[in-house]
Amino acid sequence: MIRKAPQELPQRIVFFLVPRFSLIAFTSALEPLRLANRESGKRLYSWSLVSVDDLPVRSSCGIPFTPDAKLDELQHFHTVVVCSGEDVQKVDDRRIYSWLRRVDRTGVDVGALCTGAHILAKAGLLDGYSCTIHWENLAGFLEDFPEIEVTPELFEIDRNRFTCAGGTAALDMMLNVISAQHGHELASEVADQFMHERIRDQHDQQRMSLPIRLGVRHPKLLAVIKLMEDNLEEPLTRIQLARDAGLSTRQLERLFRKYLSRSPARYYLELRLNKARLLLLQTNMSVIDVALACGFVSASHFSKCYRDFFGRTPRKERGLPSLAGEDDED
Structure with missing residues (x-):
């Protein structure tokens, strides 16, 4: 429904702020609405900020935002956007989920920015829908919600649900919404104001391509790295990697030493x-x-490798006391 022009203007949008929400995702979603109003000369959109307890909410960078409406006093709105960011898996407030379920029953569009898909999933509002989430949270989301269809797309709009990967993906999602509701010309004018030279569609990649990300363009080396990234749970052997890339094991070693200054085994271990x-x-x-999900055969071997690389044990990474036998030194 969010792709259709609203029946009445302005389209009233509620931004639900969750502590440590991504500031860039929030502003990337909000500012296109403001500029759409300015460029069109009409009040196409209006918005309100709310929080679960009506108190100020700090963003990911620590800047506080004060709600301008009380949650239980909201009336006659068309769209809800859940804004979250870091540590979303620690959010466990039943008031949030019950409010979202209640407003969903009224037929409004419900969406999320960045990691907000996690909150919608916990509220049961993504069952039967496609969604997306920031690439860094994708693996965790898949583990927590295996029954939900999650994609690596830049954004997803599925009937009255919409989600985006966060960051500037929120800008592109909103530009696509503005284009669908009020025409491509207006969306292009808004994009120009941002000096955003191309409106990305949902199928654009979230991450930079491997050659740009690594600063490497050797095709066979990139093919091996892609194989590694696709096989983290059941790692391939050095012989398998070399064979699939059409290399000898010696050539494979030389490529990794030359371009990445480490062995293939070390690079693979770091990925895992x-x-x-x-x-x-x-x-x-x-x-x-x-450990098993990342290709390690035992918890002890995993803990040793983890501590050697990060300087702390997996339990200490979670802020838990170490078990007997684990090295507590950092």
Whole structure:
């Protein structure tokens, strides 16, 4: 429904702020609405800020935002946007979920920015819908909500649900909404004001391509790295990696030493450990389950590798006391 022109103007939008919400995602969603009003010469959109307890909410960078409406006094709005960011998996306030379910029953559009899909999922509002989330939170979301269809898209609009990956993806999502509701010409005028030279669609990638991200363009090396990223739970052997890329194991070693200053085994291990850290911080999976999900055969081997790389054990990463036998030194 959010792709259709509203039946009445202005379209009233409620931004629900969750502590540590992403400031760039929030402003990237809000500012296009302001500029759409200015460029069109009409009041197409209006907005309100709310929080669960009607108190100021600090953003991810610590700047506080004061709600301008009381949650239980809101009336006659068309759209709700949940704004969250860091540590979303720690949010566990039943008041949020019950309010979202209540407003959903009125037929309004319900969406989320950045990690807000996690909150919608916990409220049961993504069952039967497609959604997306920031790439850094994708693995954790898949573990927590395996029954929900989550994609790596820049944003997803599925009937009266919309989600975006956060950051400037919120800008592109809102530009697409403005285009669908009020025409491409207006959306282009708004994009020009942002010096945003291209309006991305939902299928654009969230992350930079491997060559840009790594500063490497050797096709066979990139092919091996892609294989590694696609096989973290059941790591491929050095022989398998070399064979699939059409290389000898010696050539494989030389490529990694030349371009990445480390061995293939070391690079692969770092990929798996970085995924493990995200799962530890974003899910309630046990340490052994995280270890298995990242290709380690035992918790002890995983803990040793993790401490060697990050300087702390997996349990200490979560702020938990170490178990007997673990090295507590940092």
